[in-house]
Amino acid sequence: MLTVSVENYLKAILHLQVEGDDRVSTTAIAQKVASTPASTSAMLAKLGERGWLEHQPYHGVRLTQKGHRVAMDILRKHRLWECFLVDYLGFEWDQVHDIAEELEHVGSVELINRLDAFLGFPKLDPHGDVIPGPNGRFRTVAARTLLTEAPRNLELVVVGVVDGGDAFLRHLGVLGIQLGTRMTVLERLSFDGSLHIKCPGDEEVQLLAPSVGQRLWVDQSSPSPEIVFPEEEDLQ
Amino acid sequence: MLTVSVENYLKAILHLQVEGDDRVSTTAIAQKVASTPASTSAMLAKLGERGWLEHQPYHGVRLTQKGHRVAMDILRKHRLWECFLVDYLGFEWDQVHDIAEELEHVGSVELINRLDAFLGFPKLDPHGDVIPGPNGRFRTVAARTLLTEAPRNLELVVVGVVDGGDAFLRHLGVLGIQLGTRMTVLERLSFDGSLHIKCPGDEEVQLLAPSVGQRLWVDQSSPSPEIVFPEEEDLQ
DNA sequence: TTAAATATTTAGTCTTGCCTAAAAATTAAG
DNA sequence: CTTAATTTTTAGGCAAGACTAAATATTTAA
Ligand SMILES: [Mn+2]
Ligand SMILES: [Mn+2]
Ligand SMILES: [Mn+2]
Ligand SMILES: [Mn+2]
Numbered sequence: 001m002l003t004v005s006v007e008n009y010l011k012a013i014l015h016l017q018v019e020g021d022d023r024v025s026t027t028a029i030a031q032k033v034a035s036t037p038a039s040t041s042a043m044l045a046k047l048g049e050r051g052w053l054e055h056q057p058y059h060g061v062r063l064t065q066k067g068h069r070v071a072m073d074i075l076r077k078h079r080l081w082e083c084f085l086v087d088y089l090g091f092e093w094d095q096v097h098d099i100a101e102e103l104e105h106v107g108s109v110e111l112i113n114r115l116d117a118f119l120g121f122p123k124l125d126p127h128g129d130v131i132p133g134p135n136g137r138f139r140t141v142a143a144r145t146l147l148t149e150a151p152r153n154l155e156l157v158v159v160g161v162v163d164g165g166d167a168f169l170r171h172l173g174v175l176g177i178q179l180g181t182r183m184t185v186l187e188r189l190s191f192d193g194s195l196h197i198k199c200p201g202d203e204e205v206q207l208l209a210p211s212v213g214q215r216l217w218v219d220q221s222s223p224s225p226e227i228v229f230p231e232e233e234d235l236q
Numbered sequence: 237m238l239t240v241s242v243e244n245y246l247k248a249i250l251h252l253q254v255e256g257d258d259r260v261s262t263t264a265i266a267q268k269v270a271s272t273p274a275s276t277s278a279m280l281a282k283l284g285e286r287g288w289l290e291h292q293p294y295h296g297v298r299l300t301q302k303g304h305r306v307a308m309d310i311l312r313k314h315r316l317w318e319c320f321l322v323d324y325l326g327f328e329w330d331q332v333h334d335i336a337e338e339l340e341h342v343g344s345v346e347l348i349n350r351l352d353a354f355l356g357f358p359k360l361d362p363h364g365d366v367i368p369g370p371n372g373r374f375r376t377v378a379a380r381t382l383l384t385e386a387p388r389n390l391e392l393v394v395v396g397v398v399d400g401g402d403a404f405l406r407h408l409g410v411l412g413i414q415l416g417t418r419m420t421v422l423e424r425l426s427f428d429g430s431l432h433i434k435c436p437g438d439e440e441v442q443l444l445a446p447s448v449g450q451r452l453w454v455d456q457s458s459p460s461p462e463i464v465f466p467e468e469e470d471l472q
Numbered sequence: 473t474t475a476a477a478t479a480t481t482t483a484g485t486c487t488t489g490c491c492t493a494a495a496a497a498t499t500a501a502g
Numbered sequence: 503c504t505t506a507a508t509t510t511t512t513a514g515g516c517a518a519g520a521c522t523a524a525a526t527a528t529t530t531a532a
Contacts, residue, residue, distance in 0.1 A: 089354055275519070
């Protein structure tokens with residue numbers, strides 16, 4: 001049975017699997033779902049029996065096709081609801097996670113597909129995370145780089161945040177950074193990887209801690225609308 | 237703790253309490269929440285201990301102020317979500333109950349108040365049921381009568397349904413009746429209380445079973461838009 | 473007013489999901 | 503390669519909520 005608890009475990013495992021490791025450890029999962037390793041171990045055994053994941057005792061788990069699909073569907077619901085909360089109810093991006101954490105467990109497939117249509121089939125949620133489609137796979141999305149690894153002296157645009165806990169999101173607010181913010185990396189300090197960045201319009205050069213630079217997805221900035229001149233045939 | 241189960245019990249008791257009886261019986265509650273009298277008895281004892289209702293063993297329960305408020309808040313959420321589903325996601329009125337039954341348990345007060353505002357502070361849900369306000373009390377609404385008890389030879393308009401299970405709602409669809417449908421009661425048959433009704437535009441007089449007439453709220457029909465002639469100054 | 477029918481509670485279990493403490497396996501160090 | 507540290511599982515319990523069967527209280531009817 002797909003209980004709220006089971007859904008949260010599967011989604012947590014998906015997150016950890018996407019973030020890198022092929023096999024996911026009991027402790028990591030326990031931490032993600034805020035429970036104990038003992039409870040998690042018991043849960044993993046059960047999820048294994050029921051075919052949502054492969055559990056090699058003492059060596060971690062991996063989602064089966066079936067489990068992966070379930071987890072992607074939860075993620076889809078989570079992110080679509082976040083879009084709704086921000087775009088239609090006026091919430092800030094640092095206020096929606098906990099609410100979506102509940103909404104994602106509402107079951108109806110019809111509901112989520114209609115919500116998707118109502119929202120205009122968005123590809124990204126308010127944190128720049130990719131929204132899975134109704135087929136349970138990620139929608140293709142433009143390439144993106146971590147700010148830390150982006151080339152220097154090129155105007156970039158922030159397109160997403162990695163692991164955007166609410167505290168981090170509020171910190172970005174303090175720094176004046178949000179999705180769509182443009183910036184150029186002037187220098188990467190070899191000491192700790194801090195970045196000197198400059199935002200168009202700002203006088204000052206900003207020093208960005210590596211903990212921030214490692215958690216921002218950026219893309220090459222397309223020319224800003226103001227400086228795009230229409231072709232003649234585009235004019236009425 | 238306000239679990240989903242507890243919330244469903246409290247809402248069921250509120251429903252039964254509003255529908256008439258001051259004290260509500262264990263069996264009636266059990267039936268409403270689709271569980272057994274034994275399970276319900278245990279739950280009622282617990283709800284009593286926790287101050288949501290007064291339980292006189294063998295003589296039914298009554299919600300306390302505190303329990304009443306909780307139940308009203310669940311009802312508010314249920315009905316506001318139903319509005320959203322019908323008005324924005326294009327669901328039919330017979331498709332939304334089960335989904336709202338889940339959505340009503342999402343906790344955030346901020347969420348429901350913003351949803352209320354987004355919907356334009358509706359007073360009635362898609363079934364014509366009154367939506368409680370943020371203060372936990374019903375918003376005032378126009379007077380209404382059961383069709384069975386309405387005066388004859390007066391044009392009426394359907395403003396709500398009583399206990400609108402999905403099956404009943406679909407049956408109304410077959411009969412061509414929805415919210416806003418106008419009709420005049422020509423005669424009430426003394427045999428079983430069936431009603432002869434006539435809808436404007438229809439040729440035929442319809443015979444309505446008492447099971448239908450007893451479950452329709454009606455109000456005196458205001459003049460229909462078609463027969464209102466604009467004043468001269470309203471013309472361009 | 474007593475007996476039968478009905479409603480309610482109690483007793484005894486089960487499942488899910490969580491916990492702590494202890495045992496066992498794996499991994500890391502010396 | 504053996505010991506120490508870490509990770510994972512097992513053992514034993516608890517609380518919530520549900521069920522069936524049996525006991526008890528209340529109503530209804532004879
Ligand atoms: Mn969740
Ligand atoms: Mn998100
Ligand atoms: Mn419900
Ligand atoms: Mn309704």
